Amino acid sequence: xxxxxxxxxxxxxxxxxxxxxxxxxxxxxxxxxxxxxxxxxxxxxxxxxxxxx
Amino acid sequence: xxxxxxxxxxxxxxxxxxxxxxxxxxxxxxxxxxxxxxxxxxxxxxxxxxxxxxxxxxxxxxxxxxxxxxxxxxxxxxxxxxxxxxxxxxxxxxxxxxxxxxxxxxxxxxxxxxxxxxxxxxxxxxxxxxxxxxxxxxxxxxxxxxxxxxxxxxxxxxxxxxxxxxxxxxxxxxxxxxxxxxxxxxxxxxxxxxxxxxxxxxxxxxxxxxxxxxxxxxxxxxxxxx
Amino acid sequence: xxxxxxxxxxxxxxxxxxxxxxxxxxxxxxxxxxxxxxxxxxxxxxxxxxxxxxxxxxxxxxxxxxxxxxxxxxxxxxxxxxxxxxxxxxxxxxxxxxxxxxxxxxxxxxxxxxxxxxxxxxxxxxxxxxxxxxxxxxxxxxxxxxxxxxxxxxxxxxxxxxxxxxxxxxxxxxxxxxxxxxxxxxxxxxxxxxxxxxxxxxxxxxxxxxxxxxxxxxxxxxxxxxx
Numbered sequence: 001x002x003x004x005x006x007x008x009x010x011x012x013x014x015x016x017x018x019x020x021x022x023x024x025x026x027x028x029x030x031x032x033x034x035x036x037x038x039x040x041x042x043x044x045x046x047x048x049x050x051x052x053x
Numbered sequence: 054x055x056x057x058x059x060x061x062x063x064x065x066x067x068x069x070x071x072x073x074x075x076x077x078x079x080x081x082x083x084x085x086x087x088x089x090x091x092x093x094x095x096x097x098x099x100x101x102x103x104x105x106x107x108x109x110x111x112x113x114x115x116x117x118x119x120x121x122x123x124x125x126x127x128x129x130x131x132x133x134x135x136x137x138x139x140x141x142x143x144x145x146x147x148x149x150x151x152x153x154x155x156x157x158x159x160x161x162x163x164x165x166x167x168x169x170x171x172x173x174x175x176x177x178x179x180x181x182x183x184x185x186x187x188x189x190x191x192x193x194x195x196x197x198x199x200x201x202x203x204x205x206x207x208x209x210x211x212x213x214x215x216x217x218x219x220x221x222x223x224x225x226x227x228x229x230x231x232x233x234x235x236x237x238x239x240x241x242x243x244x245x246x247x248x249x250x251x252x253x254x255x256x257x258x259x260x261x262x263x264x265x266x267x268x269x270x271x272x273x274x275x276x277x278x279x
Numbered sequence: 280x281x282x283x284x285x286x287x288x289x290x291x292x293x294x295x296x297x298x299x300x301x302x303x304x305x306x307x308x309x310x311x312x313x314x315x316x317x318x319x320x321x322x323x324x325x326x327x328x329x330x331x332x333x334x335x336x337x338x339x340x341x342x343x344x345x346x347x348x349x350x351x352x353x354x355x356x357x358x359x360x361x362x363x364x365x366x367x368x369x370x371x372x373x374x375x376x377x378x379x380x381x382x383x384x385x386x387x388x389x390x391x392x393x394x395x396x397x398x399x400x401x402x403x404x405x406x407x408x409x410x411x412x413x414x415x416x417x418x419x420x421x422x423x424x425x426x427x428x429x430x431x432x433x434x435x436x437x438x439x440x441x442x443x444x445x446x447x448x449x450x451x452x453x454x455x456x457x458x459x460x461x462x463x464x465x466x467x468x469x470x471x472x473x474x475x476x477x478x479x480x481x482x483x484x485x486x487x488x489x490x491x492x493x494x495x496x497x498x499x500x501x502x503x504x505x506x
Contacts, residue, residue: 004315004316004380005315007316007376007377007379007380008315008316008318008319010376011316011319011322011323011372011373011376011377012318012319012322014369014372014373014376015322015326015369015372015373018365018368018369018372019365019369019478022362022365022482023482026482026485026486026489029489030485030489033489033492033493033496034492036496037492037495037496037499040496040499040500040503041499043499043500043503044499044502044503047503047506048506050506201428204428208408208421208424208425209408211417212408212411212412213411214411218404218407218408218411221403221404221407222404222407222408222425224400225397225400225401225404225432226401226428226429226432228397228432228436228439228440229432229435229436229439229440232439232440232443233439236443250442253442254442257435257439257442260435261435264431264435265428265431268427268428268431272424272427272428275345275420275423275424276420276421276424279416279417279420
């Protein structure tokens with residue numbers, strides 16, 4: 001019976017763990033994308049204001 | 054030229070190239086023999102266990118050896134931009150695809166027909182009494198493998214990880230066809246009577262072939278050209 | 280606007296899940312034959328339905344991309360596939376844990392588990408293909424075709440494995456033991472399903488926003504290199 005409750009707990013833990021890990025991976029990707037977007041925006045600004053060769 | 058004439062022209066080109074070089078068929082056949090040998094270590098050949106798994110063993114060998122042929126199918130056209138030339142030729146994507154399917158099908162059938170007697174010898178099986186039906190199963194099952202494999206070969210041809218992606222994508226797709234072929238082959242090789250339940254597998258194989266041939270012919274233009 | 284929808288759905292989903300946790304643990308009694316472990320069904324079944332639905336939704340979006348050639352359809356398809364992949368993983372693992380208690384084994388090749396594992400493999404193939412292609416248009420095109428094939432295949436796989444396993448009966452799997460549940464016990468499944476669908480929608484919307492950001496990055500990079 002004890003094993004029953006332990007495994008039920010593991011089951012719920014796994015379900016939530018997968019969701020949390022996925023949410024964390026999304027959040028990390030968001031941060032990476034924002035940094036990349038800022039970098040590319042700066043690159044475009046630099047290229048636009050560069051004196052024409 | 055009609056659809057079939059174009060497709061046969063392309064099939065002829067591939068077959069002629071293969072007959073002259075013999076590179077793919079030799080590699081595929083050797084690989085099939087190696088797998089048969091490796092399986093002999095896993096299972097005790099000649100035992101009752103082999104009777105039960107004979108179909109599975111056979112079709113795993115065919116599926117693995119077939120991937121070599123299918124991988125080369127479009128990959129051989131990358132050299133000298135031959136693929137671009139084929140795509141810009143008057144032959145439509147569907148005709149190109151069907152031609153390659155026919156060529157791959159023939160090559161794979163050759164490998165299978167040569168491996169089967171070797172399998173019989175290595176695993177002390179008896180030549181099946183209803184070999185005609187077994188040949189029909191091979192014809193249907195191989196067409197399923199060929200159609201899916203050729204389409205995914207076209208899909209993965211320009212990828213860096215082509216050799217890795219093709220098996221990863223193809224094998225899960227092939228499972229229904231392999232199931233049917235395995236089930237029927239096991240029954241026929243063992244010499245057991247075909248029950249009414251087993252006839253459903255013939256219908257599944259035929260249905261699988263028809264559905265995926267139609268779907269592939271419809272979508273291959275998008276895969277090749279855009 | 281979209282941010283408000285995301286926030287509203289997250290809060291609602293959180294509330295329903297919390298309320299359900301309360302119902303599951305305090306109101307619903309242990310099942311007669313299975314004991315406490317049967318509560319896993321409250322996550323297992325909704326995840327299964329969500330992940331399965333993902334296949335079909337992704338296919339519709341893929342067809343939409345092939346017809347309209349609008350990359351937003353591709354973003355939706357990719358987001359749905361990724362979220363459904365997470366839910367398929369949950370389904371498989373919770374199913375396995377449930378099986379460990381009920382049948383004493385971690386895994387069996389029962390037709391439902393096998394079919395779900397194949398779904399999982401098809402999703403893996405899709406995600407691998409997405410990572411393998413750099414050009415956005417080519418990626419959208421090829422992944423759309425793969426999505427259509429995968430969806431058609433899933434239907435055939437499901438039926439064929441069911442036939443295969445009924446010919447070779449394996450362990451008799453019945454999540455609904457006894458042919459049905461008492462009314463009070465079944466309701467939390469559907470509430471959890473609603474909550475999980477909302478959670479899935481939130482995740483899909485967030486992923487879609489990220490795909491839009493990626494498209495913006497690609498466009499600006501091309502613009503920058505045009506100088």
